[in-house]
Amino acid sequence: MGFNIDKIRADFPILKRKVYGKQLVYFDNGATTHKPQQVIDSIVDYYSNFNSNVHRGVHKLSVEATTAFEDSRKYVAHFINAEDDREIVFTRGATESINLVANSFLSLINKGDEVLITSIEHHSNLVPWQQLCEKKNAKLKVVPVSDDGNLDMEFLDNMLSEKVKIFALSHISNVLGTINPIKEIIAKAHKFGIPVLIDGAQAIAHLKVDVQDLDCEFYCFSAHKAYGPMGFGVLYGKKEWLTRLQPYQYGGEMISSVSLDKTTFNEIPYKFEAGTPNVSGALATVAALKYIKNIGIDNIAKYEDDLLEYATEKLLEIDKMRIIGTSSEKTAVISFLVGDIHPYDIGTLLDQMGVAVRTGNHCAQPLIDNYCIPGTIRASFAVYNSKEEVDYFIEALKKSLAMLA
């Protein structure tokens, strides 16, 4: 399929929005993406036509909803090339997926053990491990990042050992855009028998994810950052690992049988899905992934790369421009500062002109502290952004800088 940006933009109703009378230019896709009509329609269709609680229902609606729900699991498995759809656990989002694994590792970590993360992690892939280590008197070790935004591989090599019980790192940094060489890192970790969890929150909408090729033990993402609904996420886990882990929450379909003395838990993946599942969320997530599939993830990656290159060039023409994160392997995320102007000031003025960027520490405070900066301005792109929008943004930025000069 050819890549038709106008057609794509037309799929997203919110892009017609005006703010302060100006056309919205939305570059805060790292925080959340907008939803195409297809995703919105899938929610309307579900609630209007076959809404029901799932599993164990004898009536038609319940059978339909359950079938659709389990088909979603199959589709997600297919999308990330999992071997088996029982390896797909539905959660509320990437944060919950990570917390689930960290919590279930409570029984697998002992005093003196090590947990490895990197210094570019989002709080959601940092604090759960920090708290786990605190509870179990284990050691949190942190792979440092170089100035250009790449992980320091020499350090990393030295930090791998049999003492490490799990290595959790992001596929793509939400601040720097760096694509970590995770396939290589996973292979290194496996040499020491270390299971690896990949936080794919920033990756799933931007590049091909193949969990079998990566060979990671766990992979997590949120639907809302991939054109899908809020309140829905995925945890992929290798069968043997999911089987090994303890349940996290109790109640509903995760139970096989209960008496007041004893409870038997259901099989994977159900044993991790307590309570009534979010059927609408699953279906809308599939609608989003199908939307991506339909355009083609490689087409998306190529298009966003072009945008990145174009925007980077334009930005670098600006005096005192400082781009944070200059890895040669990065996705369409640009964090920057101009001179010593506070990011909040630039963000505020851009907003007045209709341009939505994110400013601040992007929930990665240790990383920001590492660079000794007050935060950054972050422009992050999605498939519906255009060069015209980049041009407008650059103009608006220049205007802001003039005002602040």
Next chain:
Amino acid sequence: MGFNIDKIRADFPILKRKVYGKQLVYFDNGATTHKPQQVIDSIVDYYSNFNSNVHRGVHKLSVEATTAFEDSRKYVAHFINAEDDREIVFTRGATESINLVANSFLSLINKGDEVLITSIEHHSNLVPWQQLCEKKNAKLKVVPVSDDGNLDMEFLDNMLSEKVKIFALSHISNVLGTINPIKEIIAKAHKFGIPVLIDGAQAIAHLKVDVQDLDCEFYCFSAHKAYGPMGFGVLYGKKEWLTRLQPYQYGGEMISSVSLDKTTFNEIPYKFEAGTPNVSGALATVAALKYIKNIGIDNIAKYEDDLLEYATEKLLEIDKMRIIGTSSEKTAVISFLVGDIHPYDIGTLLDQMGVAVRTGNHCAQPLIDNYCIPGTIRASFAVYNSKEEVDYFIEALKKSLAMLA
């Protein structure tokens, strides 16, 4: 406002649905209710007009979404008459709300302490406490139920003591429909300083809930059982209790500041809301609660009571009818058996005639075991059900029984 059933039914698009060519009669509302157009519209409106990640964003969409999100919290607080909107924690559902509290009680329970529940609890309000007790070597005590479906208050009185660290019970039984006298029970528990958690999953859409009047420490419910979206729920907790409890999941807005050495958590309620919140879920939940408010919860209760009475009378005309749960205080939930016909057989034939009921143990296996039955057939009503539907159901039931005779 007068109660106009035709107008109400017209609000629910799914009610036009046919199954096997027959008009759907949906009596599985205890499992999940359908959604009025107003709720569906609120989701469409959100994603089409002001979708954004919330908190900390400097741009207009983010401010709008955040304001709407926090206004939802205020509305929910108002709806259940909480003293302060910081007492409202947004979760994925009742099950998660209960798990959150049970998990946070890990540090408040010691060996030999007691946790009190009742024998009519849904698995979601049973297994979390059972597992907590197992982990901490505490004792799970269970208040028995009498044959009519009322809690045995004499037993209850004898089981209250200073040893009990928390008492978790349902407002309304999802199998029996019994409305427990929770205000009285809470007052009794408080005499021994016992905090009380109320599982309100089956109550919120059916009767007035006033947490200050009840004086419970915690109250939980799911939106999807109250005309709201799937994947969204509420935990109400008294300020001093929420403040006292440890966070449950880590990452995102629940963090105040992070360094690699130390993390400071945010204030209530944020410290319990890890990860990107489900803004759309919050708004759609408010749309659902407003829908209830608009009709008037007392009007709803009255209407459903009439339905209950009408259906009960009609059912009792059937030979060998055995209604399980005959408390004088009950909501519109009827569990029944006919002779020794297996519930699955009746459910299957009703389904063929377009009538959706639930059969089985309704995730309350110990309760079902208590009655020594293979499960029940459960018809549970919502505001959009009608006497005509009850008539059709009774006819269909009679036809089923004739076929099975």
Next chain:
Amino acid sequence: MTIEEKANSLVEEFQMFDEWMDKYSYIIELGKEMPLIDEKYKDPQHLISGCQSRVWLYAEMKEGKIVFTADSDAVITKGIISLLLRVVSNETPKDIANADFSFIEEIGLKDHLSPTRANGLVSMMKQIKLYAKAFQLKNSN
């Protein structure tokens, strides 16, 4: 008759029914017939855990063929079991292992055998295949 032939004849038989009521009445009738299993095998060991209706399944080899007997506490489930067994019982392990159960769909009972239906039938069908494979393996040793 081969498994396929038996399945086809079943499908034909069901084509007679225009009305769902007739179809279910027939299934219920089948379900009401004498227990399809020796009472002594209705024990936890032969119980297939389905959520709602309980299903017991017993298999034995007789003259190179597997004979299945089964039961359920729900009459409709039992009726469907009796249809299933009519097709697959008394066949060789190999034939059973390779059997195609799609006739269930053709006779309009698909919903009952959807994996989402917690009536024990899906587990029973899995169990039938497992038995067949186990006996196959045993024979080949």
Next chain:
Amino acid sequence: MTIEEKANSLVEEFQMFDEWMDKYSYIIELGKEMPLIDEKYKDPQHLISGCQSRVWLYAEMKEGKIVFTADSDAVITKGIISLLLRVVSNETPKDIANADFSFIEEIGLKDHLSPTRANGLVSMMKQIKLYAKAFQLKNSN
């Protein structure tokens, strides 16, 4: 001038601006003026934790009135602070405690002061009220 009069005059002043750019240019100008606080009070004790821009606030009693000085590392935040302080500083604890800050909305800066805006301004306004109440209490003893 009373607090209310000062607020009204500010609102009038802002009515001059047709264009958002003029308004913000003015705020930025204000923000660029000399630090509004003695450097020695820019310490953690006087820091108001907002997420993005940091805000420092110091209060002292002078002749029965509270004098506020403050600063921020973001220039726009600082400009808005300077507007706020122009209105509330140098007033009695009682008047400040009762002051109505809705003029901020009238001059079109509401978004900056929405509780969802993590720029420290909301916390600063809360802190101003807290100071006023604390001084009030102290005086009444």
